[in-house]
Each structure stands twice: as structure tokens, then as C-alpha cells.
Amino acid sequence: MTTKQKGNGASRRQFLTGAAAAGAGAVAAAAAKASGPDPLITEMQDWASSTGAGVDATPYGMPIQFESDVVRRNVEWLTADTISSINFTPIHALDGTITPQGCAFERHHSGAIELRKEDYRLMINGLVDQELVFTYNDLERFPRENRVYFCECAANTGMEWAGAQLNGAQFTHGMIHNMEYSGVSLRTLLNEAGVKPEGKWVYVEGADASSNGRSIPLEKALDDCLVAFKANGEALRMEHGYPTRLVVPGWEGNMWVKWLRRIEVTEVAVESREETSKYTDTLANGISRKWTWEMDAKSVVTSPSPQAPIKHGPGPLVITGLAWSGRGAITGVDVTLDGGKNWQKARLAAPGQSKALTRFYLDIEWNGEEMFLQSRARDETGYVQPTKNQLREVRGLNSIYHNNGIQTWWVKANGEAENVEIS
Amino acid sequence: MTTKQKGNGASRRQFLTGAAAAGAGAVAAAAAKASGPDPLITEMQDWASSTGAGVDATPYGMPIQFESDVVRRNVEWLTADTISSINFTPIHALDGTITPQGCAFERHHSGAIELRKEDYRLMINGLVDQELVFTYNDLERFPRENRVYFCECAANTGMEWAGAQLNGAQFTHGMIHNMEYSGVSLRTLLNEAGVKPEGKWVYVEGADASSNGRSIPLEKALDDCLVAFKANGEALRMEHGYPTRLVVPGWEGNMWVKWLRRIEVTEVAVESREETSKYTDTLANGISRKWTWEMDAKSVVTSPSPQAPIKHGPGPLVITGLAWSGRGAITGVDVTLDGGKNWQKARLAAPGQSKALTRFYLDIEWNGEEMFLQSRARDETGYVQPTKNQLREVRGLNSIYHNNGIQTWWVKANGEAENVEIS
Numbered sequence: 001m002t003t004k005q006k007g008n009g010a011s012r013r014q015f016l017t018g019a020a021a022a023g024a025g026a027v028a029a030a031a032a033k034a035s036g037p038d039p040l041i042t043e044m045q046d047w048a049s050s051t052g053a054g055v056d057a058t059p060y061g062m063p064i065q066f067e068s069d070v071v072r073r074n075v076e077w078l079t080a081d082t083i084s085s086i087n088f089t090p091i092h093a094l095d096g097t098i099t100p101q102g103c104a105f106e107r108h109h110s111g112a113i114e115l116r117k118e119d120y121r122l123m124i125n126g127l128v129d130q131e132l133v134f135t136y137n138d139l140e141r142f143p144r145e146n147r148v149y150f151c152e153c154a155a156n157t158g159m160e161w162a163g164a165q166l167n168g169a170q171f172t173h174g175m176i177h178n179m180e181y182s183g184v185s186l187r188t189l190l191n192e193a194g195v196k197p198e199g200k201w202v203y204v205e206g207a208d209a210s211s212n213g214r215s216i217p218l219e220k221a222l223d224d225c226l227v228a229f230k231a232n233g234e235a236l237r238m239e240h241g242y243p244t245r246l247v248v249p250g251w252e253g254n255m256w257v258k259w260l261r262r263i264e265v266t267e268v269a270v271e272s273r274e275e276t277s278k279y280t281d282t283l284a285n286g287i288s289r290k291w292t293w294e295m296d297a298k299s300v301v302t303s304p305s306p307q308a309p310i311k312h313g314p315g316p317l318v319i320t321g322l323a324w325s326g327r328g329a330i331t332g333v334d335v336t337l338d339g340g341k342n343w344q345k346a347r348l349a350a351p352g353q354s355k356a357l358t359r360f361y362l363d364i365e366w367n368g369e370e371m372f373l374q375s376r377a378r379d380e381t382g383y384v385q386p387t388k389n390q391l392r393e394v395r396g397l398n399s400i401y402h403n404n405g406i407q408t409w410w411v412k413a414n415g416e417a418e419n420v421e422i423s
Numbered sequence: 424m425t426t427k428q429k430g431n432g433a434s435r436r437q438f439l440t441g442a443a444a445a446g447a448g449a450v451a452a453a454a455a456k457a458s459g460p461d462p463l464i465t466e467m468q469d470w471a472s473s474t475g476a477g478v479d480a481t482p483y484g485m486p487i488q489f490e491s492d493v494v495r496r497n498v499e500w501l502t503a504d505t506i507s508s509i510n511f512t513p514i515h516a517l518d519g520t521i522t523p524q525g526c527a528f529e530r531h532h533s534g535a536i537e538l539r540k541e542d543y544r545l546m547i548n549g550l551v552d553q554e555l556v557f558t559y560n561d562l563e564r565f566p567r568e569n570r571v572y573f574c575e576c577a578a579n580t581g582m583e584w585a586g587a588q589l590n591g592a593q594f595t596h597g598m599i600h601n602m603e604y605s606g607v608s609l610r611t612l613l614n615e616a617g618v619k620p621e622g623k624w625v626y627v628e629g630a631d632a633s634s635n636g637r638s639i640p641l642e643k644a645l646d647d648c649l650v651a652f653k654a655n656g657e658a659l660r661m662e663h664g665y666p667t668r669l670v671v672p673g674w675e676g677n678m679w680v681k682w683l684r685r686i687e688v689t690e691v692a693v694e695s696r697e698e699t700s701k702y703t704d705t706l707a708n709g710i711s712r713k714w715t716w717e718m719d720a721k722s723v724v725t726s727p728s729p730q731a732p733i734k735h736g737p738g739p740l741v742i743t744g745l746a747w748s749g750r751g752a753i754t755g756v757d758v759t760l761d762g763g764k765n766w767q768k769a770r771l772a773a774p775g776q777s778k779a780l781t782r783f784y785l786d787i788e789w790n791g792e793e794m795f796l797q798s799r800a801r802d803e804t805g806y807v808q809p810t811k812n813q814l815r816e817v818r819g820l821n822s823i824y825h826n827n828g829i830q831t832w833w834v835k836a837n838g839e840a841e842n843v844e845i846s
Binding site: 054055056057059060061062063064065066067070071072073085087093094095096097098099100101102103104106108110111112113114116117137140141142143144145146147180181182208209229230232233234235237238239240242311312315316317318320347349350359361363 | 477478479480482483484485486487488489490493494495496508510516517518519520521522523524525526527529531533534535536537539540560563564565566567568569570603604605631632652653655656657658660661662663665734735738739740741743770772773782784786
């Protein structure tokens, strides 16, 4: 049967229009032609009987064994020891926009900790009318909000600055996830404590040994930040900050403090390690940019890509990827097959939502020749995703963080893809 | 410290307005008052050291051990054997709208089967210009769509017709989930085969031993149905139909055929077992309603509920639940504390989306007295969720399917809740 599947002969009909039309046609060719019902029915019967009786579901269902490669991965040489670690979302194998918690990237500086709800406390102190400590049950008594947001590590794609050319979207762009959060507005809790007029910042820290303290301007803290209990409906995974984490929409992931323990209202920024020696961007002249919190508009083609090669010959091909912006909604994504000479408008699976992932598609008729695939995102502020070289011209080569440059995949005639740079 | 947490004294401030204001106040009281920073800081230090160094995340992250009760459950006496089984989503413990695949309800008639993508075939036959068989790779070459839809079993809440009064929202309303699906429009595949003018229905069947064949009017098949590969971004779990399942938005879950194997275009409905002896609604006069595909507007309070009792005294209380309609978007949800004498407008976490779950909240100041909690949904067609007795008056007591009657939780002064009926 498999041999019969291989594209033999051209399409007999053209129901669909445009690129998809040619596509559908060729797919029809690729699909087996039924020479009368008998061979088909026979195969169906063999197959049905071969499946036989099945099994029951488990109380908490895991992915089927055939998908065991769709997991978070680390870059072996990236971290010195396993206690200061990171892993990447397998975005090359996912579709849609929601990231399941089980394969959502995760970064910790002193390990993920097991914190019981009964032991959990959240303190608000500093420049407030009254210092407060909340239990988990206290937090559950405040009005809740639900919203889908992306969380991207500032170092996502960082190794590409100097041209590491890691071979897969999971490794170049996998330090991102997109989940539906449920929790309490940080504004609600700060208002409860009463912020004094001289309060201009909040310093947030976690209960892990690193504490990962970060300073956030009061304006942002009173805007759209959440103290989240749940992601995609269920409790946060241990490594995502159970029982609560801070959600700082559109801003770099390091500020999304996990195992949230304390919120101190201060007059000035604390200038902690995580916002001075780390998470600052050193320019060519040696001066470092700081307070680079917002994640710039960015996109990447997730398939085809090095980990998701084309498995068929010429004809219809679905090109897909993700786009996002920390400044609002994605308004458009362009895709090029020839390294930027010609751009086509991609189809957004749904209108862009502010500070959340947007899925895009481009359905083409692949001629079977090599392609230099790129995607370019545009957000509601009018900002357009730059090339890597445009970024380097402005920021030099010392940077690690905030690389939102356009990614190139060299897709060869045999369907395999490589991470390359073109000038 | 824990004793210090217990509500001592009234709120010192009223930042928030309305019910939330009183709520916030009482929560402030419940939270510990800081008598100088020392005791707090001391506790924080003990606690930070007690957490110590953590561990790394696993390639595929499972829920933390403390959440081991948030799993799918069966009603022991419900099914005769384990090969014809069902399990329920723990909606009492979830928030937001997305259901994680791992705890999403699942029903199968002959067990869940393990089907490899390489072995998978989808046949389209019957009244078409050309019969076709697609491999999984063929399907991936057609244009894809993404959309969030709820899937509810027609038998959800069915045992309440005769007043089973199962003690928990998981058991009364847990045969539902809500996921973001990615796949190919069924319309695209039918157009590829070419539906003949005399084709008026499609008969869809799965690859499991039950085949679970169902007839679907061609209008619906050409409207919004999907052949889905993925749910919430990742491959379908085995028990959800890996590698593909049919998505029939707004219609009863039994039609969402899993392990989708064949789509036959027919002139008339097949009248299979699953749409005659099963999934029809026998009225008081013995006549059965058939083709009752659409799921009527419905809602339920998920917390507080029998499995999610109130764990605190009088004061701020978050009442939350889910609402949905197979006919379009939810436009409003009302909640009553006194069994229907007085209704209050609940807050929708986001505007209702067509054929998807909507999360609602009502933030109240609980007086500590017993409540008879109910919720009532309204959809964009103007339809209002009826009481159980209104349903019984029209359909009698023989029905099993399509019970969308208003649910009552008797919440006692001690915070515990029971499933009751009030006339």
C-alpha cells in the first residue's frame, strides 16, 4: 500500500483555489487511487482486526509512546551543572498556540523546589501602609482573572548572536511557552497593602535558594501583572513555580518569579544581580543597556525546520510557525522562500492577541528545490522584526539577550533543513 | 504563625469597591499583621533555607505530587467492564477554560487503541467522484485550522435525570473538556474526493473494534468539522484518538469519532446502533427523539461544590464555574445563592466564544450561612438554561442524554456542599 501512496500521476480535480488548489490536487495524486472498493475494504478489514480490543485510559494521561521524542531538551554544553539548568520547548513538533505544561520550557537558577500550599506564604512589605502575609487560601479569596500570555526567556535565541547556529527551532527559539493563566491581579494585592506615595518600584523574589530577585516599575506592577495559581486550567507544575508564580505579560521571563515569596515596595530599583551582572545587554562600546524588559516582536518558522524536515516530494507543503510581541498583538507575518528577495503574506490562524503567541501558515506548492526560509513579524505598534545583522549593527556582538533577529532555515531539495545565516 | 493567620480583627482599609472591597478587607484581616519586619523576615529566612537546593525538571513534566487527586475518575458502578469505559474531568479542581489533555474526560466503547502514524489510513468513499485513501503524511499537506471547542458527552449529567445526585461536579458534569484543536477542515477533504449531487450525509467510523459509526448531515460536515491531529498544541493522547479524531463543534461527543478511519458519503443516514438504540432520547410516551445532536446551553458551579468545599469562615468568597452552548457563544450567566429566589449577574472572565467553554466568577461576601447555589446560562440565540423539572415536564423520566438542567449545590454553614434538588 505504501508504495501505492507515492505520488503517481497528476491530480484529477482542482476543487481548492490558489496555492492550496495545486496543493490539494497533488495530494489527491499522492493519495491512493481506489481501483474499485475491494482492495480498500480489504485493507480496512485487516487493519481493524489488527487493532483488536484496546485498553483503558490512566487517571492522568501521558503522551502515546510514539511521541516520546516530543519533550523538553537541554543543550548539553550550555550549563555548568544540573542545578543551574534550563530546557527548551519542542516547538518544532507542536501546532496551534497553547503550550502544554508538560513540555513547556523551564529555567531555574537553584533548582525547582517542592513547596506545599500549606507552607506557602506571600509577604508584601516595604513602602506600604501595612505589611501583609498571605496564605495560599487567602489568595484564593480575591477576584481572579484568566488570560493567555507568552513567556519568553530574554536569552531565547541568544546563542545565535555569535552564530552558534544550533540545529533546530527547539534550541534556537524554544525558550518560550504560551499558557492560559488563572490568578489574582498584583494590583489587587498591592492595593490591599496600600502603596505609599514614595513607592515607585516593587522588588519581587522567589522562595528558591536563588530568590531570583527582580525590580519592576510600579506602573507595570499596577497594570497587567498576575499572581498566577494555574496554567492551562491546572495547578502549576513544580518547575513552573507551584503553587504561585508572577506573570509579567510581554516582559522577559526572568521577571516571572516562581515560588513567589515576597513583594517589597521600594523608592528605587534594587539593582540586584539578576538585573545588573545578568539580563543587561553590553553594547560594542562596552556600555550596557539595562531595564530592557519588553520582548520585541519576533517570529520563527517551526516546520519545516532542522528537526522537522519535509518528508515528501514536490507539491503541496504547509509552512507554519509562531509570532509574538511583548508590545501588543501581532498584526502580520511575512514569509520568504528565497532568503528575503520575495515576501509573501502568511495566513494567521486567528487574529493576533496582545502578548500571546500567534500561529501562522503559508500553504505553498513546493517545486522541490532548495529554499532559504525566513519569517518576519509585525506588531500593532508598527514595529517590524529586524535581520540579525541589523541588530548586530546597532548592538554589536557582546549581547546575549533580546535577539529577535530573523531566522533562516536552508531547506534542501531532499527536505532536510539547516540553520544558516545569509548576508 | 499559622494561628496568627486566623482572621483576627476587621479590615483596616477598603481599597476595592463593591463585594470585592469587603472581600479584600476580610482577607487583609485573615492575613498576618506584621509587628515590625523581624518576625516576618525570620520566618522568610527559615523557610528559604528549609527549601534548600531544588531539582531539575523532567523531559515531560508531570503534576506535582501534592496534586495527585486532580485526575480523571470513573464511577465504579457505571460500566459493566473496563473495556467499555469512561472517566470524568476533575472540573471541580480546575480554573480557566482550557482542559489539559492529561485530565480531559474520555469515553471509549472498545478500549483505546495504539495506532501508529505509519499504519494510519483515512478512506473517503461512497457517493464521491473518486474514492481516496490518505496517509497521515497526506493529511499534513492540506491547509490547517486552529480553534478552541468544547466536547461534551450527550450523557453528561444524564444520571441526574432520575436524581442520582452524584456527589461532585466531576461526576455530574465532568464528561466535558475544552481544547485548542489543530487539523484539516473536513470540507477540504470532501471537496478533494468530490461529493456527488445525491450525497446528503456522511457516515464516519473509527479504527477501534467498536467503530462507533455515526451519520452526520452533509451541511454540518461541510461547515465547521475538523479532522484534528493535535489538541492544546501536542499530538492527541492515545485515548483521545491518536493520530486523528473528528471534531464536530457544538455537537454531542459521541460523534467526535476517534482513530478516524473512514468517511462514507451516503444519500440517507445509516441509522447505526450509536444513533438508534443509543444516543436517542425516549420520551414519556415511549417515542424517542433522534438526531438530537446539538448540546444545549448549560452551566455548573465548579467551586464551591461537594469536592471543593469552602475552607474558611465568613467573608470574601470566590464562586466560579463553567458555561457553554453548542449553538454559539455564551452571552451571560446568572448565579443564585438561595435556590432561585434572587439571581445575580456573574462576571465572565472573557467574552463568550462560540462552542467553547466560558469561565464565570461571582465574588461575594459570604455571611457564613447555608446557600443553595445554582447557575443559569444564556446563549447568543436567546436560549436560557432550564431547571431539571422543566426538562422532565417536557421529556419525562426515561431520558439519559441531553440533561442541561440547572444544578443545585447545598453549601452548608461548615462549608461542605451536597448535590440536592429543590422543587
